[in-house]
Amino acid sequence: MKDKELMKKCESCDLNESEDLMDTCKSILNGVKDCKEDLGLSDDEVQTYLKMVENLKPKDVSKVLALALKIRESGKIKNPEIKNDASRLIRAIEMS
Template identity: 55%
Template sequence: MDKKAKELMEKCEKMDDSSVMGSCRVLLELMDQKKVEVKEDMDQTYLQMAENLKPKDVSKVLQIALKVRESGDIKDTELKNAASVLIRAIEMS
């Protein structure tokens, strides 16, 4: 994880912003809808995570977004855009 990603992760720990939470939900629901899997240690599906999203989960969703944005295997532009929107929302908060 690079320095910028670490800074974003630290921001997430104190986050309770409704726009960021909405962006998290959109990304997770899209991943479920498009059946995209990112190697991540999760105890629930993306849809379950979206439905039960809490502020403490934002850092985990950020990790997923960073992987989606940087992945060469994922070509879906809608999904990549959703990941970028979430990352920007966290940067701007």
């Protein structure tokens, strides 16, 4: 599935019921600080993502999906945990 199609699908899904999905999003957001240089994120962007963890809402999943797609595309990120979380989120949305 192409990235644009995946983003559209994410925006149209009912994500309120998926606690696993929200936990995966939180894990990705918490891991951002470890790979901020590899993703080209500023300190302000990282802080915004970290604040999002505290009050994550289903409408924020599309933002986390965009981040997960960046993680998947980046060849610089070596942290297997965040890469696995990103892949898990992408697959979950593809299958929803």
